[in-house]
Amino acid sequence: MKPSKYSYADIKRxxxxxxxxxxxxxxxxMFKGKLSSELLVAVKILNNSNENGEDYINEVGTMCQVHHVNAIRLVGVCADGFTNTYQMHRRNMMTTARGTMGYIAPEIFPRNFSNVSYKSEVYxxxxLLLEMVGGRKNFKVMEDASSQVYFPEWIYNLLKQGNDLRIYIGDDEVDVTIARxxxxxxxxxxxxxxxxxxxxEVVVQMLEREGENLAMNPNP
Incomplete structure (x- = not known):
């Protein structure tokens, strides 16, 4: 049975x-955790690394296929935008964010989880669009792990609260409606x-239309 997928909100809960x-x-x-099934787990947040994450991807892909009484079972993974990447085990849940993984669609990780399509590039x-609007990279490492905020969620909350989003090109401010x-x-x-x-194709059409108010989307 394949490991389950979890959201960053699931991990926090x-x-x-x-x-x-x-x-x-x-x-x-390492932090103590309990799944909704009452299964106790340990959550290990890995230290940041300058490596490209290739070994990590291969390791998780291998663990998805390993089943042995003496091996820690992989329960699931969480990779919300790969801003935060998690491995969930019965006794060990690991997290990491490496290289440019913040731009990789969740279906790509691990590689045998799902089929890659052109929608992965859309992700x-x-x-990149959110980084332009937010004026920051998609993940800011903080000393206190509990204070880490999933970047798209940060943008989403700003929109829900009605706060203005501002983009600057040089010294010129872009219209707030365009930023939104x-x-x-x-x-x-x-x-x-x-x-x-x-x-x-639809993205380009939306970008080219002037004065269109897009419907607010569900929290990713």
């Missing part, structure tokens, strides 16, 4: 906002399920 620290080592910090484009339009379109592009994302 599982660990009760990373409340109970179990241990801390050279490679990361990457959506992240780009933000909503970016959120549509990074929906978890590829079928919910627009095609690039």
């Amino acid at each position: 599982t660990t009760n906002q990373f409340k109970e620290k179990l241990a801390q080592g050279a490679y990361g910090t 990457s484009f959506g992240i 339009k780009l933000a909503i379109l970016g959120l549509w592009c990074i929906q978890w399920h590829p079928i919910d994302r627009p095609s690039m």
Whole structure:
């Protein structure tokens, strides 16, 4: 049976906002967690690395295929935009964010999880749009793991609260309605399920239309 997919919100609920620290080592910090099935897990947040994450992807792909009484079973993974990447085990849940993985669609990780399609590129484009609007990279590492905010969720909350989003080109400020339009379109592009994302053809059409108010999308 394939591991389940979890959202970043699921991970926060599982660990009760990373409340109970179990241990801390050279490679990361471990927190106590409980799944909705009452299964106890340990959540290990890996330290940041400058490596490209290739070994990590291969490792998780291998673990998906390993089943042995003496091996830790892989329960599931979470990769919300690959801003935060998680491995969930019966006794060990690992997280990491490496290289440019913040731009990789969730269906690409691990490679045997799902089929890659052109909608995977739409996801990457959506992240770039959100970075333009937010004026920051899609993940800001903070010392306190419990205070980490999933970047698209940060943008989504700004929109829901009615806050203005501003883009500057040099010293010139872009119209706030354009910034809002780009933000909503970016959120549509990074929906978890590829079928919910627009095609690039539709994206271009939306960008070229003037004065169009896009419908607010569900939180990715």
